[in-house]
Amino acid sequence: MCSIPWGQKMVEHIHKCNRFSKDRLSQDCFSFFVDSEQLGIIRDDILIHFERFPSVFDVNRTNRTVKLSDTLKTSETRSEAMERVLIQLRDEKVIKCLQGWRNECYSVTKNFMETPVFAIERAAAGLLGVKQYGCHLSAYYRSDSEYYMWIGRRSPQKQTFPGMLDNTAAGGMSVGMNPTDTIVKECQEEAGILPELSVKACSVGTISYFYEDERGLFPETDFLFDLEVPRDFIPRPIDEEMAEFYCWSANEVKTKLCSGEFKPNCALILLDFLIRHGLLSPDKEPLYSQLVSGIHNSFPF
Known part of the structure; x- marks a missing residue:
């Protein structure tokens, strides 16, 4: 009872x-962008791992933003780059949730049923805070x-x-x-x-x-x-x-x-x-x- x-x-x-509190955006979280669209939120404890891959993630700690590299111009190239990063982090065993790798991908979009901006391994979706x-x-x-x-x-x-x-x-x-x-x-x-x-x-x-x-x-x-x-x-x-x-x-x-x-x-x-x-x-x-x-x-x- x-x-x-x-x-x-x-x-x-x-x-x-x-x-999650919106106040966190000015404390220990960073807004995640692809082109000019915000698609997620990344915690600082997770971002320290992504910063190791500057060819994929453009990090601006002053503005508290993370942007997927402008060199990645298609859904396919973004998905492939993201998968390479996540597989390396998984194999290094530095992020616990990646040990639950499912070989199942989620579409990342700004709004439901839009054309995917890229795809991400399901076990990793929470790392980018995407919808x-x-x-x-x-x-x-x-x-x-x-x-x-x-x-x-x-x-x-x-x-x-x-x-x-x-x-x-x-x-x-x-x-x-x-x-x-x-x-x-x-x-x-x-x-x-x-x-x-x-x-x-x-x-x-x-x-x-x-x-x-x-x-x-x-x-x-x-x-x-x-x-x-x-x-x-x-x-x-x-x-x-x-x-x-x-x-x-x-x-x-x-x-x-x-x-x-x-x-x-x-x-x-x-x-x-x-x-x-x-x-x-x-x-x-x-x-x-x-x-x-x-x-x-x-x-x-």
């Missing part, structure tokens, strides 16, 4: 998921006006947030993928939900937050999907991303959100589910408006 009011506990969690996009699906069914939700537990072998509670299926959006393609793929791989069922998922909006941890900075937008499944449907782990699944009532999920067991962004996604389905009432929750606004953060670039 929550030791403090549930709404206050969730407001505190929202703040934890938005740890990232993910897709999350909540599978549920209704019985006698009660909502029941399928909640996953991440494998203890996961590179990030091992053993924590998660949504039914989720994944980052790789190069060349769109939100629907991504969620259909993740549904089958993580939860054994076949395409003939997952294509019925409804796109229901987004949440956004600016998370920070030892891996770097994560200004992230997640595209959300709801999938109402038959009562006899049971998801099953397929690709070792998930360890098991639980079917909990909405009230049980609400209580568990206070436990600290959920992967941080997944708790925000379930909070959004409770709000959208009217399972959280402004008549009974004094902090309702703060909860609604808190899961739709803006980024400083």
